Amino acid sequence: MKLIAKKNAPTDKYDQLSFVRADGSSSQCSMPRQGILPHDLIHYVVESALPFEFGFLSLVARGADPTFVMESVHDKSNAEFTSDVTGDVTADVTAEAVQVEAIVEALQTQLWAGEFDTEMFIYASDMACSARNTAPYSFAEVEPKTALFQPALALAKEWAAVDFSSTLALNFK
Template sequence: MKLIATKHGKSDKYDSLLCIRGDGTQTSVAMPRQGILPHDLIHFVVEDTLAYTGGFLGMVAAGSDIGFAMTQGHDIANAALADQAVHAEAVVESLQAQLWSGAFDPGQFVEGVRGACATRGRPAPELAGVVVEDQLYGAARTLAAKWQEVPPHGRLELEMKHI
Protein backbone atom coordinates (compact mmCIF):
# COMPACT_ATOMS: atom_id res chain seq x y z
CA MET A 1 0.00 0.00 0.00
CA LYS A 2 1.21 3.48 -0.82
CA LEU A 3 0.93 6.29 1.71
CA ILE A 4 1.06 9.91 0.61
CA ALA A 5 1.44 12.43 3.41
CA THR A 6 0.77 16.00 2.34
CA LYS A 7 1.90 18.97 4.36
CA HIS A 8 -0.57 21.85 4.13
CA GLY A 9 0.01 25.57 4.70
CA LYS A 10 2.17 26.87 7.53
CA SER A 11 -0.81 28.12 9.54
CA ASP A 12 -2.92 24.98 9.06
CA LYS A 13 -3.55 22.76 12.08
CA TYR A 14 -3.78 19.59 9.99
CA ASP A 15 -1.87 17.86 7.27
CA SER A 16 -3.31 14.85 5.43
CA LEU A 17 -2.65 11.21 4.72
CA LEU A 18 -3.88 9.40 1.62
CA CYS A 19 -3.67 5.60 1.49
CA ILE A 20 -3.79 3.92 -1.92
CA ARG A 21 -4.46 0.20 -1.70
CA GLY A 22 -3.06 -2.39 -4.08
CA ASP A 23 -6.40 -2.50 -5.92
CA GLY A 24 -6.28 1.28 -6.50
CA THR A 25 -8.99 2.23 -3.99
CA GLN A 26 -8.19 5.07 -1.62
CA THR A 27 -9.02 6.52 1.74
CA SER A 28 -7.70 9.61 3.48
CA VAL A 29 -7.63 11.37 6.83
CA ALA A 30 -6.53 14.67 8.32
CA MET A 31 -3.41 14.36 10.49
CA PRO A 32 -3.13 16.82 13.39
CA ARG A 33 0.17 18.66 13.53
CA GLN A 34 2.12 17.66 16.60
CA GLY A 35 5.58 19.16 16.25
CA ILE A 36 7.00 15.67 15.84
CA LEU A 37 6.27 12.90 13.36
CA PRO A 38 2.47 12.57 13.01
CA HIS A 39 0.91 9.63 14.86
CA ASP A 40 -0.26 7.97 11.63
CA LEU A 41 3.26 8.07 10.18
CA ILE A 42 4.60 6.46 13.35
CA HIS A 43 2.17 3.64 12.53
CA PHE A 44 3.97 3.30 9.20
CA VAL A 45 7.33 2.87 10.95
CA VAL A 46 5.99 0.38 13.50
CA GLU A 47 3.79 -1.74 11.25
CA ASP A 48 6.29 -1.84 8.39
CA THR A 49 9.25 -2.63 10.66
CA LEU A 50 7.39 -5.32 12.61
CA ALA A 51 5.77 -6.71 9.42
CA TYR A 52 2.33 -6.30 10.98
CA THR A 53 -0.58 -6.95 8.64
CA GLY A 54 -3.33 -6.67 11.28
CA GLY A 55 -2.63 -3.19 12.66
CA PHE A 56 -4.24 0.14 11.79
CA LEU A 57 -2.65 0.31 8.34
CA GLY A 58 -3.33 -3.38 7.77
CA MET A 59 -7.03 -2.75 8.38
CA VAL A 60 -6.89 0.10 5.87
CA ALA A 61 -5.06 -2.06 3.32
CA ALA A 62 -7.72 -4.75 3.76
CA GLY A 63 -10.43 -2.26 2.77
CA SER A 64 -11.49 -0.43 5.93
CA ASP A 65 -12.15 3.27 5.68
CA ILE A 66 -9.28 5.03 7.44
CA GLY A 67 -11.66 6.82 9.82
CA PHE A 68 -13.27 3.52 10.81
CA ALA A 69 -9.89 1.82 11.32
CA MET A 70 -8.73 4.77 13.42
CA THR A 71 -11.81 4.65 15.63
CA GLN A 72 -11.52 0.88 16.08
CA GLY A 73 -7.80 1.00 16.83
CA HIS A 74 -8.14 3.68 19.50
CA ASP A 75 -11.14 2.17 21.28
CA ILE A 76 -9.60 0.62 24.42
CA ALA A 77 -12.85 -1.24 25.12
CA ASN A 78 -12.89 -2.97 21.72
CA ALA A 79 -12.44 -6.63 22.70
CA ALA A 80 -12.87 -7.75 19.08
CA LEU A 81 -9.72 -5.94 17.97
CA ALA A 82 -6.92 -8.28 16.95
CA ASP A 83 -3.92 -8.48 19.28
CA GLN A 84 -1.69 -7.18 16.48
CA ALA A 85 -3.78 -4.00 16.18
CA VAL A 86 -3.57 -3.48 19.96
CA HIS A 87 0.17 -4.16 19.91
CA ALA A 88 0.73 -1.73 17.03
CA GLU A 89 -1.17 1.02 18.84
CA ALA A 90 0.69 0.37 22.10
CA VAL A 91 4.10 0.47 20.41
CA VAL A 92 3.12 3.62 18.47
CA GLU A 93 1.94 5.37 21.65
CA SER A 94 5.10 4.50 23.56
CA LEU A 95 7.34 5.40 20.63
CA GLN A 96 5.51 8.70 20.26
CA ALA A 97 6.21 9.48 23.93
CA GLN A 98 9.90 8.76 23.31
CA LEU A 99 9.91 11.12 20.33
CA TRP A 100 8.25 13.83 22.43
CA SER A 101 10.91 13.44 25.11
CA GLY A 102 13.71 13.78 22.54
CA ALA A 103 15.68 10.78 23.82
CA PHE A 104 15.16 7.04 23.90
CA ASP A 105 14.75 5.39 27.30
CA PRO A 106 14.43 1.60 26.92
CA GLY A 107 12.78 1.10 30.31
CA GLN A 108 10.20 3.81 29.75
CA PHE A 109 9.49 2.48 26.26
CA VAL A 110 8.84 -1.07 27.53
CA GLU A 111 6.74 0.22 30.42
CA GLY A 112 4.74 2.40 28.03
CA VAL A 113 3.99 -0.59 25.79
CA ARG A 114 3.06 -2.78 28.77
CA GLY A 115 0.82 -0.11 30.25
CA ALA A 116 -0.96 0.59 26.94
CA CYS A 117 -1.61 -3.13 26.44
CA ALA A 118 -2.73 -3.63 30.06
CA THR A 119 -5.20 -0.75 29.69
CA ARG A 120 -6.69 -2.65 26.76
CA GLY A 121 -6.66 -5.96 28.66
CA ARG A 122 -4.01 -7.56 26.46
CA PRO A 123 -0.52 -8.93 26.99
CA ALA A 124 2.39 -6.89 25.69
CA PRO A 125 3.87 -7.93 22.33
CA GLU A 126 7.00 -10.01 22.09
CA LEU A 127 9.64 -7.75 20.53
CA ALA A 128 12.51 -10.24 20.71
CA GLY A 129 14.85 -9.82 17.79
CA VAL A 130 13.92 -6.15 17.32
CA VAL A 131 16.52 -3.55 18.19
CA VAL A 132 13.90 -1.04 19.28
CA GLU A 133 16.25 1.92 19.63
CA ASP A 134 17.58 1.50 16.08
CA GLN A 135 14.79 -0.19 14.15
CA LEU A 136 11.85 1.73 15.63
CA TYR A 137 13.05 4.88 17.41
CA GLY A 138 15.89 5.50 14.94
CA ALA A 139 13.63 4.86 11.96
CA ALA A 140 10.98 7.19 13.39
CA ARG A 141 13.57 9.93 13.92
CA THR A 142 14.83 9.47 10.36
CA LEU A 143 11.30 9.69 8.98
CA ALA A 144 10.59 12.71 11.20
CA ALA A 145 13.64 14.47 9.71
CA LYS A 146 12.38 13.70 6.19
CA TRP A 147 8.91 14.97 7.14
CA GLN A 148 10.40 18.22 8.50
CA GLU A 149 12.11 18.77 5.13
CA VAL A 150 8.80 18.59 3.25
CA PRO A 151 7.83 22.15 2.29
CA PRO A 152 4.30 23.51 2.73
CA HIS A 153 1.98 21.86 0.17
CA GLY A 154 4.66 19.21 -0.47
CA ARG A 155 4.27 15.45 -0.25
CA LEU A 156 6.10 12.51 1.24
CA GLU A 157 5.40 9.15 -0.37
CA LEU A 158 5.94 5.90 1.50
CA GLU A 159 5.43 2.29 0.48
CA MET A 160 4.43 -0.44 2.92
CA LYS A 161 6.67 -3.48 2.31
CA HIS A 162 4.41 -6.07 3.91
CA ILE A 163 0.90 -5.05 2.93
Protein backbone atom coordinates in the same frame (compact mmCIF):
# COMPACT_ATOMS: atom_id res chain seq x y z
CA MET B 1 -0.01 0.47 -0.72
CA LYS B 2 1.26 3.96 -1.36
CA LEU B 3 1.01 6.55 1.40
CA ILE B 4 0.98 10.19 0.34
CA ALA B 5 1.42 12.60 3.22
CA LYS B 6 0.59 16.19 2.34
CA LYS B 7 1.77 19.06 4.48
CA ASN B 8 -1.00 21.65 4.33
CA ALA B 9 -0.72 25.42 4.80
CA PRO B 10 1.29 26.70 7.80
CA THR B 11 -1.88 27.92 9.54
CA ASP B 12 -3.65 24.54 9.25
CA LYS B 13 -3.90 22.35 12.33
CA TYR B 14 -4.01 19.17 10.24
CA ASP B 15 -2.07 17.65 7.40
CA GLN B 16 -3.49 14.96 5.12
CA LEU B 17 -2.62 11.31 4.56
CA SER B 18 -3.90 9.53 1.45
CA PHE B 19 -3.82 5.77 0.99
CA VAL B 20 -3.67 4.33 -2.54
CA ARG B 21 -4.21 0.58 -2.40
CA ALA B 22 -2.83 -2.01 -4.80
CA ASP B 23 -6.28 -2.36 -6.40
CA GLY B 24 -6.36 1.38 -7.15
CA SER B 25 -8.94 2.26 -4.50
CA SER B 26 -8.08 5.05 -2.12
CA SER B 27 -9.05 6.76 1.09
CA GLN B 28 -7.63 9.45 3.32
CA CYS B 29 -7.52 10.83 6.81
CA SER B 30 -6.37 13.97 8.57
CA MET B 31 -3.16 13.97 10.59
CA PRO B 32 -3.10 16.39 13.54
CA ARG B 33 0.08 18.40 13.74
CA GLN B 34 1.96 17.57 16.91
CA GLY B 35 5.39 19.12 16.55
CA ILE B 36 6.90 15.66 16.01
CA LEU B 37 6.39 12.99 13.38
CA PRO B 38 2.60 12.59 12.90
CA HIS B 39 1.03 9.62 14.65
CA ASP B 40 -0.01 7.93 11.39
CA LEU B 41 3.53 8.15 10.03
CA ILE B 42 4.78 6.53 13.24
CA HIS B 43 2.47 3.66 12.26
CA TYR B 44 4.44 3.43 9.02
CA VAL B 45 7.69 3.02 10.97
CA VAL B 46 6.27 0.43 13.38
CA GLU B 47 4.36 -1.62 10.82
CA SER B 48 7.27 -1.59 8.37
CA ALA B 49 9.74 -2.81 10.99
CA LEU B 50 7.72 -5.41 12.91
CA PRO B 51 5.97 -8.54 11.57
CA PHE B 52 2.37 -7.45 12.05
CA GLU B 53 -0.44 -8.35 9.64
CA PHE B 54 -3.33 -6.48 11.29
CA GLY B 55 -2.03 -3.07 12.27
CA PHE B 56 -3.72 0.17 11.20
CA LEU B 57 -1.95 0.42 7.83
CA SER B 58 -2.33 -3.27 7.04
CA LEU B 59 -6.07 -3.09 7.68
CA VAL B 60 -6.38 0.04 5.52
CA ALA B 61 -4.36 -1.73 2.79
CA ARG B 62 -6.95 -4.53 2.90
CA GLY B 63 -9.70 -1.99 2.31
CA ALA B 64 -10.77 -0.85 5.77
CA ASP B 65 -11.85 2.72 6.25
CA PRO B 66 -9.09 4.57 8.15
CA THR B 67 -11.57 6.37 10.41
CA PHE B 68 -13.25 3.08 11.37
CA VAL B 69 -9.93 1.48 12.31
CA MET B 70 -8.73 4.57 14.21
CA GLU B 71 -11.91 4.88 16.24
CA SER B 72 -11.97 1.17 17.02
CA VAL B 73 -8.39 0.85 18.19
CA HIS B 74 -8.06 4.21 19.97
CA ASP B 75 -11.14 3.50 22.10
CA LYS B 76 -9.63 1.88 25.20
CA SER B 77 -13.08 0.71 26.28
CA ASN B 78 -13.47 -1.22 23.04
CA ALA B 79 -11.77 -4.47 24.02
CA GLU B 80 -12.69 -6.07 20.72
CA PHE B 81 -13.62 -4.70 17.34
CA THR B 82 -14.74 -6.28 14.15
CA SER B 83 -13.10 -5.85 10.80
CA ASP B 84 -15.43 -5.71 7.84
CA VAL B 85 -12.36 -6.23 5.68
CA THR B 86 -10.69 -9.42 6.81
CA GLY B 87 -13.93 -11.39 6.82
CA ASP B 88 -12.74 -13.53 9.70
CA VAL B 89 -12.57 -11.49 12.84
CA THR B 90 -10.33 -13.26 15.25
CA ALA B 91 -8.60 -12.46 18.46
CA ASP B 92 -5.41 -12.16 16.38
CA VAL B 93 -6.81 -9.21 14.43
CA THR B 94 -7.86 -7.40 17.58
CA ALA B 95 -4.71 -8.25 19.53
CA GLU B 96 -2.34 -7.18 16.77
CA ALA B 97 -4.21 -3.94 16.09
CA VAL B 98 -4.04 -3.11 19.80
CA GLN B 99 -0.37 -4.10 20.10
CA VAL B 100 0.55 -1.92 17.13
CA GLU B 101 -1.34 1.03 18.59
CA ALA B 102 0.36 0.54 21.96
CA ILE B 103 3.80 0.47 20.35
CA VAL B 104 3.02 3.57 18.28
CA GLU B 105 1.86 5.43 21.40
CA ALA B 106 4.99 4.39 23.31
CA LEU B 107 7.26 5.40 20.42
CA GLN B 108 5.43 8.72 20.12
CA THR B 109 6.19 9.39 23.79
CA GLN B 110 9.87 8.68 23.19
CA LEU B 111 9.91 11.08 20.23
CA TRP B 112 8.37 13.77 22.44
CA ALA B 113 11.11 13.12 25.00
CA GLY B 114 13.79 13.51 22.33
CA GLU B 115 15.76 10.51 23.50
CA PHE B 116 15.13 6.79 23.78
CA ASP B 117 14.76 4.87 27.03
CA THR B 118 14.25 1.19 26.23
CA GLU B 119 12.89 0.28 29.65
CA MET B 120 10.31 3.09 29.63
CA PHE B 121 9.35 2.37 26.01
CA ILE B 122 8.60 -1.29 26.74
CA TYR B 123 6.83 -0.39 29.98
CA ALA B 124 4.59 2.14 28.18
CA SER B 125 3.80 -0.33 25.41
CA ASP B 126 2.99 -3.07 27.94
CA MET B 127 0.75 -0.75 29.98
CA ALA B 128 -1.15 0.43 26.89
CA CYS B 129 -1.83 -3.20 25.98
CA SER B 130 -2.83 -4.00 29.55
CA ALA B 131 -5.30 -1.09 29.57
CA ARG B 132 -6.96 -2.74 26.56
CA ASN B 133 -6.87 -6.27 28.06
CA THR B 134 -4.36 -7.46 25.46
CA ALA B 135 -1.11 -9.33 25.89
CA PRO B 136 1.89 -7.11 25.19
CA TYR B 137 4.17 -7.56 22.19
CA SER B 138 7.44 -9.35 22.99
CA PHE B 139 10.52 -7.38 22.03
CA ALA B 140 12.75 -10.41 22.76
CA GLU B 141 14.06 -10.52 19.18
CA VAL B 142 13.95 -6.78 18.45
CA GLU B 143 16.13 -3.93 19.65
CA PRO B 144 13.51 -1.13 19.67
CA LYS B 145 15.93 1.78 19.54
CA THR B 146 17.54 0.51 16.34
CA ALA B 147 14.41 -0.97 14.77
CA LEU B 148 11.95 1.80 15.65
CA PHE B 149 13.33 4.96 17.25
CA GLN B 150 16.17 5.61 14.80
CA PRO B 151 13.97 5.07 11.70
CA ALA B 152 11.31 7.30 13.27
CA LEU B 153 13.89 10.05 13.76
CA ALA B 154 15.03 9.67 10.14
CA LEU B 155 11.44 9.87 8.86
CA ALA B 156 10.75 12.86 11.13
CA LYS B 157 13.72 14.65 9.59
CA GLU B 158 12.46 13.81 6.10
CA TRP B 159 8.95 15.02 7.00
CA ALA B 160 10.29 18.25 8.50
CA ALA B 161 12.04 18.99 5.19
CA VAL B 162 8.75 18.77 3.24
CA ASP B 163 7.58 22.23 2.20
CA PHE B 164 4.04 23.38 2.93
CA SER B 165 1.58 22.32 0.19
CA SER B 166 4.00 19.53 -0.78
CA THR B 167 3.91 15.77 -0.29
CA LEU B 168 6.00 12.88 0.92
CA ALA B 169 5.29 9.50 -0.71
CA LEU B 170 6.04 6.22 1.04
CA ASN B 171 5.54 2.63 -0.07
CA PHE B 172 4.02 0.32 2.53
CA LYS B 173 4.53 -3.43 2.08
